Amino acid sequence: xxxxxxxxxxxxxxxxxxxxxxxxxxxxxxxxxxxxxxxxxxxxxxxxxxxxxxxxxxxxxxxxxxxxxxxxxxxxxxxxxxxxxxxxxxxxxxxxxxxxxxxxxxxxxxxxxxxxxxxxxxxxxxxxxxxxxxxxxxxxxxxxxxxxxxxxxxxxxxxxxxxxxxxxxxxxxxxxxxxxxxxxxxxxxxxxxxxxxxxxxxxxxxxxxxxxxxxxxxxxxxxxxxxxxxxxxxxxxxxxxxxxxxxxxxxxxxxxxxxxxxxxxxxxxxxxxxxxxxxxxxxxxxxxxxxxxxxxxxxxxxxxxxxxxxxxxxxxxxxxxxxxxxxxxxxxxxxxxxxxxxxxxxxxxxxxxxxxxxxxxxxxxxxxxxxxxxxxxxxxxxxxxxxxxxxxxxxxxxxxxxxxxxxxxxxxxxxxxxxxx
Amino acid sequence: xxxxxxxxxxxxxxxxxxxxxxxxxxxxxxxxxxxxxxxxxxxxxxxxxxxxxxxxxxxxxxxxxxxxxxxxxxxxxxxxxxxxxxxxxxxxxxxxxxxxxxxxxxxxxxxxxxxxxxxxxxxxxxxxxxxxxxxxxxxxxxxxxxxxxxxxxxxxxxxxxxxxxxxxxxxxxxxxxxxxxxxxxxxxxxxxxxxxxxxxxxxxxxxxxxxxxxxxxxxxxxxxxxxxxxxxxxxxxxxxxxxxxxxxxxxxxxxxxxxxxxxxxxxxxxxxxxxxxxxxxxxxxxxxxxxxxxxxxxxxxxxxxxxxxxxxxxxxxxxxxxxxxxxxxxxxxxxxxxxxxxxxxxxxxxxxxxxxxxxxxxxxxxxxxxxxxxxxxxxxxxxxxxxxxxxxxxxxxxxxxxxxxxxxxxxxxxxxxxxxxxxxxxxxxxxxxxxxxxxxxxxxxxxxxxxxxxx
Numbered sequence: 089x090x091x092x093x094x095x096x097x098x099x100x101x102x103x104x105x106x107x108x109x110x111x112x113x114x115x116x117x118x119x120x121x122x123x124x125x126x127x128x129x130x131x132x133x134x135x136x137x138x139x140x141x142x143x144x145x146x147x148x149x150x151x152x153x154x155x156x157x158x159x160x161x162x163x164x165x166x167x168x169x170x171x172x173x174x175x176x177x178x179x180x181x182x183x184x185x186x187x188x189x190x191x192x193x194x195x196x197x198x199x200x201x202x203x204x205x206x207x208x209x210x211x212x213x214x215x216x217x218x219x220x221x222x223x224x225x226x227x228x229x230x231x232x233x234x235x236x237x238x239x240x241x242x243x244x245x246x247x248x249x250x251x252x253x254x255x256x257x258x259x260x261x262x263x264x265x266x267x268x269x270x271x272x273x274x275x276x277x278x279x280x281x282x283x284x285x286x287x288x289x290x291x292x293x294x295x296x297x298x299x300x301x302x303x304x305x306x307x308x309x310x311x312x313x314x315x316x317x318x319x320x321x322x323x324x325x326x327x328x329x330x331x332x333x334x335x336x337x338x339x340x341x342x343x344x345x346x347x348x349x350x351x352x353x354x355x356x357x358x359x360x361x362x363x364x365x366x367x368x369x370x371x372x373x374x375x376x377x378x379x380x381x382x383x384x385x386x387x388x389x390x391x392x393x394x395x396x397x398x399x400x401x402x403x404x405x406x407x408x409x410x411x412x413x414x415x416x417x418x419x420x421x422x423x424x425x426x427x428x429x430x431x432x433x434x435x436x437x438x439x440x441x442x443x444x445x446x447x448x449x450x451x452x453x454x455x456x457x458x459x460x461x462x463x464x465x466x467x468x469x470x471x472x473x474x475x476x477x478x479x480x481x482x483x484x485x486x487x488x489x490x491x492x493x494x495x496x497x498x499x500x501x502x503x504x505x506x507x508x509x
Numbered sequence: 510x511x512x513x514x515x516x517x518x519x520x521x522x523x524x525x526x527x528x529x530x531x532x533x534x535x536x537x538x539x540x541x542x543x544x545x546x547x548x549x550x551x552x553x554x555x556x557x558x559x560x561x562x563x564x565x566x567x568x569x570x571x572x573x574x575x576x577x578x579x580x581x582x583x584x585x586x587x588x589x590x591x592x593x594x595x596x597x598x599x600x601x602x603x604x605x606x607x608x609x610x611x612x613x614x615x616x617x618x619x620x621x622x623x624x625x626x627x628x629x630x631x632x633x634x635x636x637x638x639x640x641x642x643x644x645x646x647x648x649x650x651x652x653x654x655x656x657x658x659x660x661x662x663x664x665x666x667x668x669x670x671x672x673x674x675x676x677x678x679x680x681x682x683x684x685x686x687x688x689x690x691x692x693x694x695x696x697x698x699x700x701x702x703x704x705x706x707x708x709x710x711x712x713x714x715x716x717x718x719x720x721x722x723x724x725x726x727x728x729x730x731x732x733x734x735x736x737x738x739x740x741x742x743x744x745x746x747x748x749x750x751x752x753x754x755x756x757x758x759x760x761x762x763x764x765x766x767x768x769x770x771x772x773x774x775x776x777x778x779x780x781x782x783x784x785x786x787x788x789x790x791x792x793x794x795x796x797x798x799x800x801x802x803x804x805x806x807x808x809x810x811x812x813x814x815x816x817x818x819x820x821x822x823x824x825x826x827x828x829x830x831x832x833x834x835x836x837x838x839x840x841x842x843x844x845x846x847x848x849x850x851x852x853x854x855x856x857x858x859x860x861x862x863x864x865x866x867x868x869x870x871x872x873x874x875x876x877x878x879x880x881x882x883x884x885x886x887x888x889x890x891x892x893x894x895x896x897x898x899x900x901x902x903x904x905x906x907x908x909x910x911x912x913x914x915x916x917x918x919x920x921x922x923x924x925x926x927x928x929x930x931x932x933x934x935x936x937x938x939x940x941x942x943x944x945x946x947x948x949x950x951x952x953x954x955x956x957x958x959x960x961x962x963x964x
């Protein structure tokens with residue numbers, strides 16, 4: 089497979105610091121706009137977890153010229169779709185609309201970037217606190233195994249680590265947010281100098297440049313953006329945690345500290361994850377599901393951010409199976425992999441699959457827009473599509489074995505969620 | 510200087526052009542529907558066999574059969590099939606719904622021929638070994654047990670059982686535990702022989718290959734599917750309990766999961782456009798009345814939406830939400846208030862918003878190869894005419910607010926609702942049941958997943 093991407097794009101920066109990336113593609117039936125603000129939960133302080141995420145909600149509550157509910161209403165009436173998302177390192181807002189509605193999107197985004205505060209009030213804040221508490225209940229507290237991830241984060245990282253707490257935050261913190269804190273957060277982080285905007289799809293670049301200057305050029309904001317909290321890379325030692333919950337089957341979660349996004353071992357960890365659990369013939373799936381038949385499912389992932397990463401292996405035991413046996417087999421297979429090494433065909437298949445999956449993921453315009461923004465943020469260059477693929481193509485068995493030894497060692501968190509007694 | 514205007518920029522929507530699909534009857538029971546797109550070197554293809562469920566068959570038979578087909582076929586075992594797919598970077602999945610059996614391929618064009626050749630082995634010479642069957646059956650049983658931890662799964666499973674009671678749609682596609690326990694490998698082999706092998710099929714594809722080239726590949730690898738699918742067997746008139754609130758107690762729940770709905774007509778129904786618009790106003794997109802009320806005004810929920818559960822033969826309208834336990838009663842009150850309010854019709858603005866949203870969002874639903882493939886596969890799956898989308902757009906263009914409001918009182922009938930609540934506290938449900946003059950019935954989780962519910 090020798091496919092190479094050739095995206096005809098341009099990048100420039102407005103006087104106020106807003107980075108602009110334009111990718112015209114007249115073959116598409118739509119235009120997608122993605123704005124990335126370089127702020128996430130990694131910027132929060134202790135006792136104020138969930139602030140970045142709550143703020144994302146408030147960005148949909150109207151701005152000076154947009155009434156409450158207007159942001160959704162205008163885009164839905166235009167036939168578009170929209171949402172936002174908050175991570176550890178960034179918050180993004182995205183919408184895809186028919187081509188003739190590009191100006192509407194730029195107007196809406198600029199209004200809330202430049203004039204959010206005049207429209208914010210206590211009632212909106214309290215309403216969205218209730219909504220976020222319900223979101224937390226639905227997606228975490230009331231979901232089976234829903235709080236496993238935050239338990240792992242809290243044990244992988246010490247209290248001051250930027251990835252110690254879950255992005256959604258804790259209910260007791262969320263309830264305490266004040267309007268003054270919201271205003272300060274906006275002033276600190278929602279500045280054009282801390283954002284980048286991607287326009288992708290069917291549009292005229294000349295008109296888009298004029299519209300972006302017209303709507304965003306006059307927005308001012310601080311250029312002194314507070315940075316993320318910095319990591320304290322403490323070494324963890326093996327720790328077993330058992331929690332009893334309202335579930336029927338035991339589930340085991342093993343977590344290691346690993347490499348940051350685009351770090352030298354990041355791609356190797358992706359490939360290791362693939363050859364451990366992705367396909368039926370992957371090491372752990374074959375052993376746990378087909379040979380020993382003791383597991384309902386097994387999955388793994390390299391989860392990486394701007395400053396740090398974690399590697400997870402998760403498996404659900406079948407009824408009557410002791411989770412200790414899952415643990416022992418997983419660790420045994422990792423030892424075998426270290427001892428016997430990785431077969432060349434395993435590596436080439438995994439790389440092939442990761443590459444094709446990446447190509448498939450770029451069918452959607454909104455995914456291309458998002459990818460431009462992420463490369464721009466993490467690597468300082470939006471056009472890193474081919475570089476990203478080459479990270480995998482250039483891997484060798486030797487480099488994978490080094491990564492395996494370096495990270496998947498005996499320093500890990502062993503979280504077991506067990507059925508209530 | 511701030512140059513942001515306080516005026517909403519106007520949007521001029523030009524067209525709802527749909528992809529041009531080329532149809533070809535390949536003979537021998539095969540129809541090909543294809544759209545050529547050359548932006549990426551990939552092809553997405555769905556092979557669809559109609560699967561009218563027949564009363565008396567054990568629930569879950571189609572699902573486990575679809576799981577087993579690629580556990581070994583032709584000269585390859587399950588691992589060799591996966592290895593081959595991985596080496597090609599191809600995704601091949603086999604699955605069943607209530608109405609159809611699907612084999613889906615997403616592949617780089619350079620590997621299309623090899624992928625279709627593998628599909629032939631899976632469809633024509635699957636191993637269907639007993640050892641694989643026993644392992645998969647055990648996994649599915651465990652999966653059902655795990656899913657029973659999930660409030661939304663429980664609510665949906667019980668709702669389906671009630672609203673489609675005594676019909677072929679009453680069970681989850683994975684099957685009820687009672688049926689899974691009785692399933693034998695012979696059931697699977699018979700199902701494959703009579704319902705899949707050599708049954709007439711359709712192929713829907715989108716990607717960078719010419720229609721004629723694709724037709725040759727299909728004819729070469731998948732010939733002779735002359736046997737018509739058995740016809741759908743109508744069951745006796747089924748009775749729906751729409752005067753009872755069903756409550757499933759789930760310990761330690763932070764939220765109550767609510768599903769409320771009733772049977773409705775299908776996609777071929779004459780007044781479908783009116784229904785779509787009314788549902789859009791009530792609980793369709795984010796700006797809907799229900800979401801504005803329960804989420805944006807009261808903060809009871811993270812989200813609420815309503816929509817249609819369309820099947821080929823029987824369909825339902827339903828809304829679902831998770832609300833904080835303390836506000837279960839208040840949320841149900843507001844839901845009923847909004848349903849009643851809808852009977853009085855919608856405003857000019859609401860009508861125009863819903864119509865705009867419905868019409869203008871259509872092109873975005875046909876953006877990617879996968880979206881187009883699935884949209885046209887849906888036409889086949891539901892037995893709809895090939896110009897269904899074009900006709901629906903035409904109907905929407907001609908729709909008036911008078912037509913919509915005239916139909917508002919019929920859209921959601923007052924004959925009663927099927928209501929399911931999964932949560933910790935029963936008192937708020939008792940209170941609303943008393944106000945509605947509904948019965949209240951406790952249902953055990955074990956009975957929901959086993960299929961032991963009787964009415």
